[in-house]
Amino acid sequence: MEKFGWSIVVVSIFLFSALLVGISNEKSVESLRCSSDxxxxxxxxxxxxxxxxxxxxxxxxxxxxxxxxxxxxxxxxxxxxxxxxxxxxxxxxxxxxxxxxxxxxxxxxxxxxxxxxxxxxxxxxxxxxxxxxxxxxxxxxxxSKKNPYKLVVVEHREEVFTPKIDTAFITYGLGLLNPTNTTVYIMNLSYSLSPSKVSTIAVACYNVTSISDLPWVNKIEDIPKDLMLSNGGCPILPGKRIYVLVYMKVDPSVRMLLLRPKIIYRIGNRTESMPGGTMSFIRIPEMCECNFR
Known part of the structure; x- marks a missing residue:
């Protein structure tokens, strides 16, 4: 019975010591994380x-x-x-x-x-x-040239976050209003970045009322083929709006992306361009656990 009692004491001391070591290691990790900004x-x-x-x-x-x-x-x-x-x-x-x-x-x-x-x-x-x-x-x-823009950006996606470091499949989305009295055609949303880092997979147009109504697509093969931008462009009738999604692939080497694309549109027999809204894509793989009093 005495030996059994001593065994309990030894095991208890061992577990308590392990707990202290664990707490000490946890504090040292936190201290390491928080040693600099x-x-x-x-x-x-x-x-x-x-x-x-x-x-x-x-x-x-x-x-x-x-x-x-x-x-x-x-x-x-x-x-x-x-x-x-x-x-x-x-x-x-x-x-x-x-x-x-x-x-x-x-x-x-x-x-x-x-x-x-x-x-x-x-x-x-x-x-x-x-x-x-x-x-x-x-x-x-x-x-851009100082032409007055014919379309109005009414809404756009501002931020996309992910904790992952692998190849990312993301979307840039915005809503465009046509305040003119003639039909305007969206021909493209473009940007000039290395295709090995950021590339466009497809552009699609949606007749929805809000950016929150746009479908969430997780796989390239799920992009709706019938809504993809055609060579003739995506029409916006007078006084109406449409929403445009650009499906993109981002290489793992790109940890942060900022994009304000060039909207190319046709009105009458003229092709013009204007800026889109600004969107940022950020990878944050680790939690920020430092104290902030």
Missing amino acids: IFLSEYVAYVYTSQNDTINVPIYWCPSKVGKNVSVVLYLPFFNAWVNYDKSSIRRGFRGYFKLQVPMPIMLNHSRDIKNLSLDVLIRDSNSEKNLIIPFGNWSFEI
């Missing part, structure tokens, strides 16, 4: 835009431990644009990351590709200050 900000991007336009680009922040008086300043040197966030304007989003918006004023008079953009970050707290330079990615800008 993590930013998701490096985009592959195509933007079709007019001169003097401004877009807001989301980045995602997993902070190290910070106090109640934290503030974050983001500065984009190439475009001389900045924004300041205090704690009251910072909210957790997908997988625990904080979403911050970077204003990007398009002060370009011609189309161009810009490689290796960077973003300056200043993080202030009551007793500390950190200066960081983080990657902002590779950007392709196409500047």
Whole structure:
């Protein structure tokens, strides 16, 4: 009986020690994760835009431990644009990351590709200050002519998230209103990015009333063939709207994608173009579990 009692004591001590080791390891993992600030900000991007336009680009922040008086300043040197966030304007989003918006004023008079953009970050707290330079990615800008646009973007899909790192099958969607008194034909939604990184599988048009009514397609073979964009274009009658979906494949090497496509349409005997809405696609494989007091 005495030996049995000692066995219980030994087993209990062993289990308690294992529990302590587990807690210690868990804390060390959390400490490792939270030892520095993590930013998701490096985009592959195509933007079709007019001169003097401004877009807001989301980045995602997993902070190290910070106090109640934290503030974050983001500065984009190439475009001389900045924004300041205090704690009251910072909210957790997908997988625990904080979403911050970077204003990007398009002060370009011609189309161009810009490689290796960077973003300056200043993080202030009551007793500390950190200066960081983080990657902002590779950007392709196409500047449109200053024609008045005949169509109105009434709605578009803004963000797509995934925790997966494999090849992604995603959709870009938007609604277009024709306020003119003549039928307009959508001929294409295009972008200029490496096909090995981002490629269009199909474009389809839907007569629905909201972007939330668009069908959710998980497989390429499920794309409705009868709704695909034809050579003659997709008609929008006067005063009516349609919704367009672009089905795309994104390579695993693209961790973040920003897309503002070029809408090509025909009105009468003229072919014109205009910018679509801006959508971002972000892979966030790991949870942000750091404390934020």
